[in-house]
């Protein structure tokens with residue numbers, strides 16, 4: 001995207017009202033507006049404008065000058081001349097057109113102002129909006145704004161040292177919260193009002209919405225992603241003496257639950273490019289004790305579920321997809337969580353669909369499994385105080401369900417953004433020759449993590465941290481190298497997972513990651529790797 005080079009530490013972005021004041025000598029503050037523009041003229045700071053505001057500027061300037069001019073033509077000519085002179089000092093903010101869809105407005109906000117803020121925060125590192133607009137000057141908004149009178153009285157220096165900028169967060173949940181705030185408030189107030197905190201109406205409502213979204217018969221919400229896996233294994237009757245085939249390259253919960261029910265995880269190695277289970281290695285690990293296959297759709301990309309289902313069907317085994325990271329991903333026209341006997345996901349706050357605490361869900365087409373899961377999550381209860389099986393206290397609470405419902409309002413947009421941001425990372429990193437986790441063409445990843453491979457991981461991480469770019473490692477060691485799991489599997493029998501674990505590095509990723517932030521991340525990573 002073409003954008004003028006940015007040279008000064010802060011960038012003053014002129015709002016419509018300030019341009020009109022300066023151009024027409026209007027109101028009490030025009031002299032301040034003129035003085036701020038003079039800083040720009042003298043090259044002390046950069047000034048920017050948003051092209052979409054110019055028609056309003058022109059309209060207002062022509063109207064004001066029209067009162068003094070003899071004819072309309074003269075007024076229009078004069079307006080154009082003064083606008084050109086002032087706008088000539090300023091740099092234009094770019095606009096691709098769809099920023100409008102990304103705006104995070106609140107009731108009563110002015111659309112023209114919102115778009116100005118959106119463009120400034122998308123494309124400039126440290127914008128300060130110069131405005132008289134009270135709505136934009138409110139202190140607790142995400143952007144920096146200043147009245148020209150205040151700026152002139154304090155001088156330019158404090159603004160130059162301000163450099164608030166938006167820090168790059170590993171996952172930006174704040175912007176998301178701002179965007180869904182009204183819906184969030186409404187939903188939470190509703191729960192507080194009816195006070196059915198356990199299994200209230202929002203629980204069933206969310207389950208119906210999620211089942212429809214995924215395209216399965218049943219959704220059972222539970223207390224976490226871990227609980228979803230545990231309850232699924234219990235519902236399938238898996239226990240002591242049984243084996244479950246899974247990947248060692250995952251969050252510990254995947255294998256933990258297998259051990260908790262008394263069974264043994266049997267680790268199968270992964271593909272070096274997608275980091276998902278290598279299906280070619282599964283059959284050799286199936287024994288008479290094998291009772292299920294538990295693949296993980298890592299980093300947000302479904303594993304080779306059709307191939308896994310085919311192997312499982314041949315051996316009469318159920319398949320549980322650990323889709324904690326892949327909710328919202330597509331696989332050959334179907335959704336993750338609708339790809340096997342059972343799909344389990346997590347609503348941990350950082351997941352693609354997260355709540356504000358712990359939560360999770362189980363998905364299945366099977367009526368009996370769904371009924372078993374519903375009973376197990378409430379202490380194995382089939383009717384009040386009738387415990388027909390061993391269960392757990394595993395419900396997702398009503399408030400968390402209400403929060404996920406608010407997040408669903410924006411979820412399709414977020415998935416689209418994740419796909420775009422992921423594609424942009426892919427393209428630029430490929431051009432820069434930086435190796436990354438690959439995606440298969442017949443499925444999408446929702447990029448719960450965006451992960452690259454680097455040789456000197458600690459060094460790269462430290463340099464990125466020094467440049468203000470947070471990173472994380474998912475995961476530093478395969479589970480069969482972890483102290484509690486080592487005895488369950490030879491530590492060196494998954495060599496690909498061992499090697500990959502030394503190199504993976506996850507970069508900042510969320511639906512609200514800004515284009516400029518992403519460019520900074522990629523440029524810094526390229527530079528850091530280049531330093532060797």
Ligand SMILES: Cc1ncc(COP(=O)(O)O)c(C=O)c1O
Pocket residue numbers: 224225226227250251253254296322324325346347348358359360
């Ligand atoms: C692959 C995988 N499985 C299971 C879980 C467990 O989910 P939760 O944290 O909601 O218990 C996670 C979450 O981190 C995960 O990434």
